[in-house]
Amino acid sequence: MSEIDRVSVFNPWRGFLRLRFPSDLEAEFLSAHRASSRRWVRVSMCVALTTVLGFAVIDHRVLTGPQVPDADLVRFGLQLPLVLVMLVFTTQRFYRWFQPAIQIAAPLFGLGLVVMATQASQAQLPLIGARLLLVTFFFYFMLGITFHAAVRSNLILVAGYATVAFFGNIPADIATYQLFVLLCANLIGAAGCYALEHANRVAFLERRRLADVAMHDGLTGLLNRTALDEQARRIWAQAVRDAVPVSVVLVDIDHFKAYNDRYGHQAGDRCLRDVAAAIRRAARRRPMDLVARYGGEEFIAVLFGADRSHAELVARSVLDSVSDLRIPHASSTTRPHITVSVGATTLASTKEIPQELAVQLADRGLYIAKERGRDGWAYCAEGFSAPGDEPFAREIFKTAS
Numbered sequence: 001m002s003e004i005d006r007v008s009v010f011n012p013w014r015g016f017l018r019l020r021f022p023s024d025l026e027a028e029f030l031s032a033h034r035a036s037s038r039r040w041v042r043v044s045m046c047v048a049l050t051t052v053l054g055f056a057v058i059d060h061r062v063l064t065g066p067q068v069p070d071a072d073l074v075r076f077g078l079q080l081p082l083v084l085v086m087l088v089f090t091t092q093r094f095y096r097w098f099q100p101a102i103q104i105a106a107p108l109f110g111l112g113l114v115v116m117a118t119q120a121s122q123a124q125l126p127l128i129g130a131r132l133l134l135v136t137f138f139f140y141f142m143l144g145i146t147f148h149a150a151v152r153s154n155l156i157l158v159a160g161y162a163t164v165a166f167f168g169n170i171p172a173d174i175a176t177y178q179l180f181v182l183l184c185a186n187l188i189g190a191a192g193c194y195a196l197e198h199a200n201r202v203a204f205l206e207r208r209r210l211a212d213v214a215m216h217d218g219l220t221g222l223l224n225r226t227a228l229d230e231q232a233r234r235i236w237a238q239a240v241r242d243a244v245p246v247s248v249v250l251v252d253i254d255h256f257k258a259y260n261d262r263y264g265h266q267a268g269d270r271c272l273r274d275v276a277a278a279i280r281r282a283a284r285r286r287p288m289d290l291v292a293r294y295g296g297e298e299f300i301a302v303l304f305g306a307d308r309s310h311a312e313l314v315a316r317s318v319l320d321s322v323s324d325l326r327i328p329h330a331s332s333t334t335r336p337h338i339t340v341s342v343g344a345t346t347l348a349s350t351k352e353i354p355q356e357l358a359v360q361l362a363d364r365g366l367y368i369a370k371e372r373g374r375d376g377w378a379y380c381a382e383g384f385s386a387p388g389d390e391p392f393a394r395e396i397f398k399t400a401s
Helices: 023-036 038-061 071-089 095-119 125-141 147-167 172-215 225-242 256-263 265-283 308-325 356-371
Strands: 245-253 290-295 298-304 340-348 377-380 395-398
Touching (some): 038 071, 147 172, 225 245, 265 290, 308 340
Antiparallel strands (some): 245 298
């Protein structure tokens, strides 16, 4: 069962009530979420910059009574630099540092307001409290951080205000009222933030499910031909960079048409599923190995970094795994059960050698295995003078007994 299947979209109590996927899927979600929210976060930091400068102006021109002592020191010495630094981190070049940095900068920004509250007059405290509410909702909805990170930032803000209210000069009745308002704002903000992230996770899973369906063969669950072509190109490019070989193994079910004619298409579908699972178990031994349905009753494995000995080992393993299924096949002229023929090859990956050549060589090996009586494998070694020349390689075949 895949990670997507284990995390049910339709039952969040089982899947992600705590807004956590399994580790690999969680990393993929966070990466996708952060990439998609970068522009929104950049706009949000511009809003924060405008807000800080706006309050600087309005405090000096509109606020009655004496100014909050050291307010400009907090505003221009702490809050404004934090906003400017985080704005820089929203650029493409530095964005990878935004998430860890904002989880430090956000609580520091909020604590700057707490410092202002400790020095404000009784008449100015409600105004400072209103800013605390703005900051609370800003943390929950404007920073592109996760629910847990937003809750942590706001809890630090509430704890800081509660501390200065208890030890400072804020009247108890005002402090109690403002703390209650802050807690209510956090309950509302946290509920909205949770619902938003939950919806984002559901949408992420649905997109991944659609991508998974588009990439996999509906009958066997293996990669389909389109996905194989796309991923094989990436593997070949990586192999060229790493200077490692790539092996290709082609597998064809022997006398499959006769099996369908005798047992029916439903039995044929079950046979394809069982054989596909056996091939996957035998061939996909490392993370970058690919196994796909190549077409009809034919399958292919692309093995990253696999030399000839590994390719031959996989070929033998595929033969044994399918044979061990012991699927009856009374119409076979080879064995009384389902068997396969296998062709394998290995190429040293370079830009000068097209990856399609590996498939051609493996197909040549498959043809040899069939010519030699099926239920066997053949290795076709590289030995051409130029791509497109015939013959492509000298054949070195070994057939299972």
